[in-house]
Amino acid sequence: MFGCGCDEPVEPARTFDRPRLVREDPTDAPLDGLSAEQLERFERGDALFRTPYRAVQGLGPLYIERSCTSCHEHDARGPGLVRRIVPAPGLALPFGDVVRPRLAAGARTPLLAPQGSAESIRLPPAVFARGLLEAIDDAWILAQELAQATTPGPPDGRAARLSEEPETPTSVLHPPPRLGRLGHKARRATLEAFVADALHGDMGLTSPARPEEPPNPDGLTDDARPGIDVSAQTVALLVDYVRLLQPPSRRTHDRRGERLFEQVGCADCHVPRARTRTDHPVAALRGVEVALYTDLLLHDMGEGLADGITENAAGPRHWRTAPLVGIRHLRGLLHDGRAATVWDAIDAHDSPGSEASASVARFRALDRADAEVLVAFVEAL
Ligand code: HEC
Ligand code: HEC
Structure with a gap:
C-alpha cells in the first residue's frame, strides 16, 4: 500500500520567477570562532538542510516541498513558498489552513484551497541571521x-x-525567550519550535515534538515510515545549522x-x-x-x-x-x-x-x- 508511485506532485507547486534582486549568493559559512564540535554539527545540519526527503523516510502523507532548500535556496527566499487559506464565514477548515498540494505514501487527496476562497501567499524569509x-x-x-x-x-x-504554554522542544537558551520573533507574524520564539514546525507543516515529517501527522482529507494517521519520522537529534542539527550560520x-x-x-x-x-x-x-x-x-x-x-x-x-x-x-x-x-x-x-x-x-x-x-x-x-x- 505504501511506497506506491503516487509520490509525485498532483499539480506543480507554485513558485516564483528568479529575480532581479538576486545579485550574489550569501556565503553559507559558519560563524567565526566555533568549536570543532559546533563546526561538525553545523556541517551535518547543512547536509540535512539540503536533503530531499523521500516517502520511505516519512515524507507526507501530504507535503509542500521535500527539502528546506526548496524554499530557502542559498539560505534565502524561495523558490518554493507556502499558501494559506484565508478563513471566511461558513468556510470550515477541518484540516487546517495550509495548502499541501503534494502526495506521498498512499495519500489520494491533496489539501487545496476550496473553490472561491482567498489565499494568503507566504514567501519564505531568509534563514540567515x-x-x-x-x-x-x-x-x-x-x-x-x-x-x-x-x-x-x-x-x-x-x-x-505568546501563550504561557511552552513551545515544546526545549531551547538551549536559559531562560528561553518568550516573545515571538520568528515567522512573518512572529509566531515563534525559538528555532527549536520553528524548525519542528517546518518539518511537520511543510514536509509532513513528524518529530518527537510534533508526533502526529498533520490532519488530512484521507484520514491517514501515518505514512510510509511508521511512527516518528525524524529524531530529536535531526531537529537539533537543523537548528544548529540555522543558528550557527554566518x-x-x-x-x-x-x-x-x-x-x-x-x-x-x-x-x-x-x-x-x-x-x-x-x-x-x-x-x-x-x-x-x-x-x-x-x-x-x-x-x-x-x-x-x-x-x-x-x-x-x-x-x-x-x-x-x-x-x-x-x-x-x-x-x-x-x-x-x-x-x-x-x-x-x-x-x-x-x-x-x-x-x-x-x-x-x-x-x-x-x-x-x-x-x-x-x-x-x-x-x-
Ligand atoms: C514549502 C516551503 C518551505 C519549506 C520546505 C521550509 N520552509 Fe522555512 N519558511 C517558509 C515560509 C513560507 C516561512 C515563513 C512562515 C510564516 O511566517 O508564515 C518560513 C520561515 C522559516 C524560518 C523563520 C524565518 C524568520 O524570518 O523568522 C526558519 C528558521 C525556517 N523557515 C527554517 C526552515 C527549515 C530548517 C526547513 C527545513 C526543515 C524549512 N524552513 C522548510 C517556507 C518553507
Ligand atoms: C511602522 C513600522 C515600519 C516603518 C516605519 C517602515 N517599515 Fe518597512 N516593513 C515593516 C513591516 C512590518 C514589514 C513587513 C511587511 C510585510 O511583509 O508585508 C516591512 C517590510 C519592508 C521591506 C521588505 C523586506 C522584505 O524582507 O521583503 C522593505 C524593503 C522595507 N520595509 C523598507 C522600509 C523603508 C525604506 C522604510 C522607510 C521609508 C520603512 N520600511 C518603514 C515595518 C515598517
Missing part, C-alpha cells in the same frame, strides 16, 4: 515597545506575547543613506542596531552588536497588506518588522513578494490604518536625489 534574532533578549524587545508607546505618534509596535556581511556603510533612513523614520521600526543576550551558550552569539534592521515588534500595516489571518499574537493586519539584514540576497519583497523593488515595498507600507504611513509621507517629500540615496542604501544591506 535568524540565530541572531533568536539571541535578542525579550527585555530589548520590550524596551522597543515601550519607547514607541511613549513617543507621540506612530509607530506603536507590540511585542508578540549572517551576511554589510556591503554598505553609506552614512548619507543611513541618515536619511533615520530621518524619514524607517529606522523607527527597522531599528539598525541591537545587542544579543550575554548568557547565550554559543560564545560567538553572546553579547554582540548586530545590525538586523528590525524592532522584532508587530505593526499594524493597514488594509493594504492585511491577509485576513490571525496567528498567535498577530491579527490580520499585523506583521513583524521584516529584518532588512541581507535584503540584497532576496527576491520578491514583502510577505507575499508583491514588491519587485524597494520603491514598491515602500509604497505598499502606506494604506489606511498603517503605522508606517507617516514615514512613507516623509520619504515622498524627499527630493529625488535623496530618495535614490536612501533606496540604494537599503538595497545594499
Whole structure:
C-alpha cells in the first residue's frame, strides 16, 4: 500500500520567477570562532538542510516541498513558498489552513484551497541571521515597545506575547525567550519550535515534538515510515545549522543613506542596531552588536497588506518588522513578494490604518536625489 508511485506532485507547486534582486549568493559559512564540535554539527545540519526527503523516510502523507532548500535556496527566499487559506464565514477548515498540494505514501487527496476562497501567499524569509534574532533578549524587545508607546505618534509596535504554554522542544537558551520573533507574524520564539514546525507543516515529517501527522482529507494517521519520522537529534542539527550560520556581511556603510533612513523614520521600526543576550551558550552569539534592521515588534500595516489571518499574537493586519539584514540576497519583497523593488515595498507600507504611513509621507517629500540615496542604501544591506 505504501511506497506506491503516487509520490509525485498532483499539480506543480507554485513558485516564483528568479529575480532581479538576486545579485550574489550569501556565503553559507559558519560563524567565526566555533568549536570543532559546533563546526561538525553545523556541517551535518547543512547536509540535512539540503536533503530531499523521500516517502520511505516519512515524507507526507501530504507535503509542500521535500527539502528546506526548496524554499530557502542559498539560505534565502524561495523558490518554493507556502499558501494559506484565508478563513471566511461558513468556510470550515477541518484540516487546517495550509495548502499541501503534494502526495506521498498512499495519500489520494491533496489539501487545496476550496473553490472561491482567498489565499494568503507566504514567501519564505531568509534563514540567515535568524540565530541572531533568536539571541535578542525579550527585555530589548520590550524596551522597543515601550519607547514607541511613549513617543507621540506612530509607530506603536507590540511585542508578540505568546501563550504561557511552552513551545515544546526545549531551547538551549536559559531562560528561553518568550516573545515571538520568528515567522512573518512572529509566531515563534525559538528555532527549536520553528524548525519542528517546518518539518511537520511543510514536509509532513513528524518529530518527537510534533508526533502526529498533520490532519488530512484521507484520514491517514501515518505514512510510509511508521511512527516518528525524524529524531530529536535531526531537529537539533537543523537548528544548529540555522543558528550557527554566518549572517551576511554589510556591503554598505553609506552614512548619507543611513541618515536619511533615520530621518524619514524607517529606522523607527527597522531599528539598525541591537545587542544579543550575554548568557547565550554559543560564545560567538553572546553579547554582540548586530545590525538586523528590525524592532522584532508587530505593526499594524493597514488594509493594504492585511491577509485576513490571525496567528498567535498577530491579527490580520499585523506583521513583524521584516529584518532588512541581507535584503540584497532576496527576491520578491514583502510577505507575499508583491514588491519587485524597494520603491514598491515602500509604497505598499502606506494604506489606511498603517503605522508606517507617516514615514512613507516623509520619504515622498524627499527630493529625488535623496530618495535614490536612501533606496540604494537599503538595497545594499
Ligand atoms: C514549502 C516551503 C518551505 C519549506 C520546505 C521550509 N520552509 Fe522555512 N519558511 C517558509 C515560509 C513560507 C516561512 C515563513 C512562515 C510564516 O511566517 O508564515 C518560513 C520561515 C522559516 C524560518 C523563520 C524565518 C524568520 O524570518 O523568522 C526558519 C528558521 C525556517 N523557515 C527554517 C526552515 C527549515 C530548517 C526547513 C527545513 C526543515 C524549512 N524552513 C522548510 C517556507 C518553507
Ligand atoms: C511602522 C513600522 C515600519 C516603518 C516605519 C517602515 N517599515 Fe518597512 N516593513 C515593516 C513591516 C512590518 C514589514 C513587513 C511587511 C510585510 O511583509 O508585508 C516591512 C517590510 C519592508 C521591506 C521588505 C523586506 C522584505 O524582507 O521583503 C522593505 C524593503 C522595507 N520595509 C523598507 C522600509 C523603508 C525604506 C522604510 C522607510 C521609508 C520603512 N520600511 C518603514 C515595518 C515598517
